[in-house]
Amino acid sequence: MNLTGKKVLLTGGVRGLGRATVEKLVAKGATVCVFDIDTTGLTELAQQVPGVGAIQCDVSSADDVARAMGQYHEQYRCADVLVNNAGILSSAPLVRITPTGIETHDINLWNKTLAINLTSVFLMTSAVVSRMVTTRTRGVIVNISSVSAGGNAGQSAYSAAKAGVNALTATWAKELSLLGIRVIAIAPGFTETESTKQAVSEQVLKETISRVPLRRLGRAEEIAQAVVAAVENDFFNGKTWAVDGGLVI
């Protein structure tokens, strides 16, 4: 797909990987609209990247997605590409031994992580694909996964959510390819973003870098570049592309 003039809807585009992807897509000539929960961030994004649409949305809420998609479709008719990027990094072990006994993984953190990283992908994709089908749009769905989908100690919820994202990618590719809709995923490795710094300790990051054959973290623009390349390649479908410096080989 040539991105010039194509309409791209991206979730979680205010900062980090999402923001880098927005800039890359705009540079390719795409018409980009961002869904994000951060109203202030959306206002700043719209000011800093002219032409980018901004709609406030909690993508983990079915009602809010329905409202925001109504607004989007009124303005843009139908997206050619959906990038499901919104997510949170959460780290917690299944059980933790404390001086007072054993603590288990917090259920609220589990539910929140699954809602934002997995349910949002389901809600957004079903809304966008419904419109693609009714307008016979041959589009692309890009899910941002993670190398943690293969299982990462200390990230039960996050790993489970991202494994779910990979499963949805394969399932939907099988369901939707006949309609000309491709579904793909990008699985970044550890990347230099604020959310990584907040969620992972410096010591863990150092240890992780030592396990990356390239001996460094990924850069947000490298992940964004992969998103663009995957959208542009019309034969890439149903697969998850790990962009991780060789961490998982």
Next chain:
Amino acid sequence: MNNNKLISLVAEVLKLPPANVTDTLAMGQVESWDSLKHMELVVAIETGYGLELTFDEIVAMKSVGDIRKVLAAHGKA
């Protein structure tokens, strides 16, 4: 000729003997004609007849007879 073409096409997609494909054959009557198979049928019709169906036409194609009406509207009857 076109009648045979449609019957062959439906029979091939739904994995049915051509003799079982009549105008009254409808979605839900045979197990193989589910929503996913319906999309396969749509693509086969579009490819076979060189046309693009609208969403309304796709939804309207509930039986072989309905498909025939849609094809007629495209001048493919």
